[in-house]
Amino acid sequence: LAASIIQINPNLPSEAGFALSNIEHPGFLVNFISSNLNATISEKQVMLAMSNLKQRATQLLTALHKEYQLLEIKQQIHSKVKTDIDKQQREYFLHQQMKTIQEELGTGASEEVLVIKKKAESLKWPESAKKVFAKEMAKMERMNPMVAEYSVQLNYLEFVTDLPWESYSDDSFDLKKAAKILDRDHYGLEKVKQRVLEHLAVLKRRGDMKAPIICLVGPPGVGKTSLGRSVAEALGRKYSRMSLGGVRDESEIRGHRRTYIGAMAGRLLQNLKKCGTSNPVFILDEIDKLSRDVHGDPSSALLEVLDPEQNQTFHDNYLDMDYDLSKVLFIATANDLGGIPRPLLDRMEIIRVPGYATEEKINIATKHLLPKQLEAHGMKGIDLKLSKKLLTHIVDSYTRESGVRSLERKIAAIVRRKLVHEDMQSEVAFDLSEDKLPAILGSPIPREQYDGNDKAGVVTGLAYTAVGGDVLYIESSISPGRGKLTLTGNLGGVMKESALLAMEYLKAQGSSLGIKPEWLDYWNVHIHVPEGAVPKDGPSAGVTMLTALASLFTQRKVKAQLAMTGEITLRGQVLAVGGIKEKVLAARRAGIKTVLLPDANRFDFEEINASYTKGLKVIYMKTLEDVLDAALSSLKVSKPIDLSAPSRNKQNRA
Numbered sequence: 001l002a003a004s005i006i007q008i009n010p011n012l013p014s015e016a017g018f019a020l021s022n023i024e025h026p027g028f029l030v031n032f033i034s035s036n037l038n039a040t041i042s043e044k045q046v047m048l049a050m051s052n053l054k055q056r057a058t059q060l061l062t063a064l065h066k067e068y069q070l071l072e073i074k075q076q077i078h079s080k081v082k083t084d085i086d087k088q089q090r091e092y093f094l095h096q097q098m099k100t101i102q103e104e105l106g107t108g109a110s111e112e113v114l115v116i117k118k119k120a121e122s123l124k125w126p127e128s129a130k131k132v133f134a135k136e137m138a139k140m141e142r143m144n145p146m147v148a149e150y151s152v153q154l155n156y157l158e159f160v161t162d163l164p165w166e167s168y169s170d171d172s173f174d175l176k177k178a179a180k181i182l183d184r185d186h187y188g189l190e191k192v193k194q195r196v197l198e199h200l201a202v203l204k205r206r207g208d209m210k211a212p213i214i215c216l217v218g219p220p221g222v223g224k225t226s227l228g229r230s231v232a233e234a235l236g237r238k239y240s241r242m243s244l245g246g247v248r249d250e251s252e253i254r255g256h257r258r259t260y261i262g263a264m265a266g267r268l269l270q271n272l273k274k275c276g277t278s279n280p281v282f283i284l285d286e287i288d289k290l291s292r293d294v295h296g297d298p299s300s301a302l303l304e305v306l307d308p309e310q311n312q313t314f315h316d317n318y319l320d321m322d323y324d325l326s327k328v329l330f331i332a333t334a335n336d337l338g339g340i341p342r343p344l345l346d347r348m349e350i351i352r353v354p355g356y357a358t359e360e361k362i363n364i365a366t367k368h369l370l371p372k373q374l375e376a377h378g379m380k381g382i383d384l385k386l387s388k389k390l391l392t393h394i395v396d397s398y399t400r401e402s403g404v405r406s407l408e409r410k411i412a413a414i415v416r417r418k419l420v421h422e423d424m425q426s427e428v429a430f431d432l433s434e435d436k437l438p439a440i441l442g443s444p445i446p447r448e449q450y451d452g453n454d455k456a457g458v459v460t461g462l463a464y465t466a467v468g469g470d471v472l473y474i475e476s477s478i479s480p481g482r483g484k485l486t487l488t489g490n491l492g493g494v495m496k497e498s499a500l501l502a503m504e505y506l507k508a509q510g511s512s513l514g515i516k517p518e519w520l521d522y523w524n525v526h527i528h529v530p531e532g533a534v535p536k537d538g539p540s541a542g543v544t545m546l547t548a549l550a551s552l553f554t555q556r557k558v559k560a561q562l563a564m565t566g567e568i569t570l571r572g573q574v575l576a577v578g579g580i581k582e583k584v585l586a587a588r589r590a591g592i593k594t595v596l597l598p599d600a601n602r603f604d605f606e607e608i609n610a611s612y613t614k615g616l617k618v619i620y621m622k623t624l625e626d627v628l629d630a631a632l633s634s635l636k637v638s639k640p641i642d643l644s645a646p647s648r649n650k651q652n653r654a
C-alpha cells in the first residue's frame with residue numbers, strides 16, 4: 001500500500017515516503033492514508049463504517065486508483081495546453097531577447113527601420129504602393145539583422161522611401177521670363193525655343209498635360225544636350241540626364257528583380273531619386289546610340305517610358321510597384337534619325353536642330369563660348385577679346401564641324417595660353433595673329449577645296465555626315481572592257497544602288513546626250529568616292545553619280561564650281577534629301593558658287609537665313625534632265641577619249 005502511494009505521487013517529499021514506510025501496523029497505515037485522502041466526507045464515512053481491515057484497505061486502494069487516473073488525465077491536459085502556450089511564449093521571449101541584445105550591442109538596426117517608417121508616413125503615395133510598402137516593412141521587422149537579406153531589404157525600403165512620390169516642383173509660368181532664359185543660354189535655335197514656350201503655355205492654361213516627348217535631332221555640338229538644362233531652368237524644374245549611348249541591356253533602364261544578387265533599380269528611377277521631384281526635365285541623351293543584345297532590347301523598355309498613355313504606370317523590376325512618369329518632361333536627343341528604332345520614333349515629336357553657319361558660330365563664340373570658358377578657367381574679369389576676323393579664321397582653318405564643340409575646345413586652348421601669359425606678367429603683348437595660332441591650336445586642318453573641272457567624270461557632291469555637312473567628290477573613270485561597274489570607297493548598299501540606277505538611266509535615256517547604249521557594254525566603269533576609310537551611305541549622292549557617268553560617257557566638262565545633292569529614281573525623278581542647311585553651308589565653305597538641289601527641298605533652302613547663303617546660286621531640279629542640263633557644260637574636256645572606237649573590245653567579245 002505504502003509503495004502504491006509513493007507510485008501515485010512521485011513528488012511526495014522523501015520524509016513523507018520515509019514516514020509511511022516506517023508505519024508497521026497495517027491498521028494504522030490504512031487509517032493514516034484514509035484520513036489524508038483527497039476524498040469527500042461521505043466517501044470517508046463509508047470507509048469508516050467498514051470494520052474489516054481487509055475490506056477497508058481494498059476500498060482505500062480503489063479510491064487511490066481513481067485518484068491516480070484523475071491525476072493522469074489532468075496531467076495530460078496540462079501538458080497539451082502547456083506546449084501550445086510554450087510556442088507563443090518562446091517566440092515572444094526570443095524577440096524580447098533579440099531586442100535586448102540589439103540594444104546591448106547598440107547595432108541600431110531598428111533605428112534605421114524607424115527612420116524609414118517615419119519617412120514613409122510623410123509620403124503621399126498611391127494606395128497600391130502603400131500596401132506593398134506595409135507588407136515589405138512587416139517582413140523587415142521580422143528579420144534577423146545578422147542575415148544577409150536584412151541589408152538587402154533595408155536598401156530596398158530605403159530606396160522606396162527616397163523616391164519622390166508625387167512631389168512636384170512648381171512650374172514657373174512666366175513666359176516672358178522663360179523666353180529670356182532660353183535666349184540667354186543659347187543663340188539661335190528659334191524653333192526649339194518656340195516649341196518649349198508652346199509647351200509652357202499649354203501647361204499654364206490646362207494645369208496638367210500628358211507631356212509630349214520632344215526629340216532634338218541634329219549633328220554633334222549644336223547644343224541639344226545643353227538646351228535641355230536651359231529648358232529645365234526656364235520651366236523652373238529640376239534637371240536630370242541619362243545617356244543612352246551603349247545601353248544594350250533592358251535592365252539598365254528597367255532594373256533587376258530583387259531576387260538577383262546585387263539587384264538595383266533601373267537608371268531611370270535612380271536618376272529620379274537623385275533629382276528628388278517627380279516632374280523634372282529628363283534628357284534621354286543620344287537615343288540613337290541604343291543597342292541591343294541577348295539581355296533584351298532596351299528600346300522596348302523605353303517604349304513604355306515614352307508613351308504618354310502608358311507611362312503613368314511604369315514598372316521597374318526592382319521597385320516592383322507602378323511609378324507615375326507622366327509628369328516628367330522627357331526630351332530625347334539624337335544625331336541620326338536612322339539610328340532610332342521605328343516604334344520609338346513614332347512616339348516622339350521630332351525637332352531638327354540644324355548645324356550652324358560660320359556667322360552663327362562666331363556669334364555663339366563671342367556671346368557664349370568665350371565668356372563660359374573664361375569663367376571656367378577662373379578668369380572672369382580678364383580682358384580677352386577675339387575679333388570676328390580671328391574667329392572666322394579659327395572656324396575655317398581649325399575646325400571641321402557643324403556644331404561648335406571643337407570651336408569651344410580651341411577657345412579653351414587660347415584662354416589657357418592667356419592665363420599662363422597673365423601669370424608670368426610677360427613683357428611681350430599677347431599675340432593672336434594668324435601665324436602664331438598653330439603654336440596654340442596645332443596645325444590647321446587642310447580643307448577640301450573645289451579643284452577645277454577639267455577631268456571628265458569627277459563631280460562635287462554634298463554629303464551629310466556624322467560631323468555635319470561636307471563636300472564629297474565622286475571620281476569615275478572608264479577603261480576598255482565588258483561593261484563592268486566597280487565601286488570603291490567604303491560605300492553602303494543604298495549608295496551602290498544609286499550607281500546602278502544612274503547606269504541604267506543612261507543606258508535607256510542616254511541617246512539624247514549622244515551616248516550609244518552599246519558603249520556601256522564595251523567600257524568598264526570604276527566609281528570611287530574618297531576618303532576610302534570613311535564609310536558612306538545614303539541615297540543623296542544619286543544625282544552626283546549620274547552626272548559623273550554622263551560626263552564620262554560624253555567626255556563633257558561639268559560646270560565649274562558647282563555641287564549637288566539629290567536622290568534619283570528609275571523613272572527619272574529627283575527626290576528630296578535631308579540635311580540641306582548643313583550641305584549648303586559646307587558647299588559655301590568649299591568655295592562652291594552654284595548648288596543643285598531637289599525641287600522638293602525648296603522650303604528647306606528658303607528657311608536658311610539669306611545672309612548665310614549670300615553669293616550662292618541655287619538651281620532646283622525635278623527630273624534627271626534638269627540635272628544634266630544644269631550640270632554638264634557644252635565644252636569637252638581637254639583630252640577626250642574616243643568612246644566609239646573600242647575596237648579591241650569588239651575583238652575581245654568575239
Ligand SMILES: Nc1ncnc2c1ncn2[C@@H]1O[C@H](COP(=O)(O)OP(=O)(O)O)[C@@H](O)[C@H]1O
Pocket residue numbers: 185186187188189219220221222223224225226227333364368369403404405408
Ligand atoms: N546655340 C548655342 N548657343 C550657345 N552655346 C551653344 C549653342 N550651341 C551649342 N552651344 C555650346 O556648345 C557645347 C556643346 O553643346 P552640346 O549640348 O554638348 O551639343 P550636342 O548635345 O548637340 O552634341 C555646349 O557647351 C553648348 O553650351
Ligand SMILES: [Mg+2]
Pocket residue numbers: 221224225226285333
Ligand atoms: Mg549631346
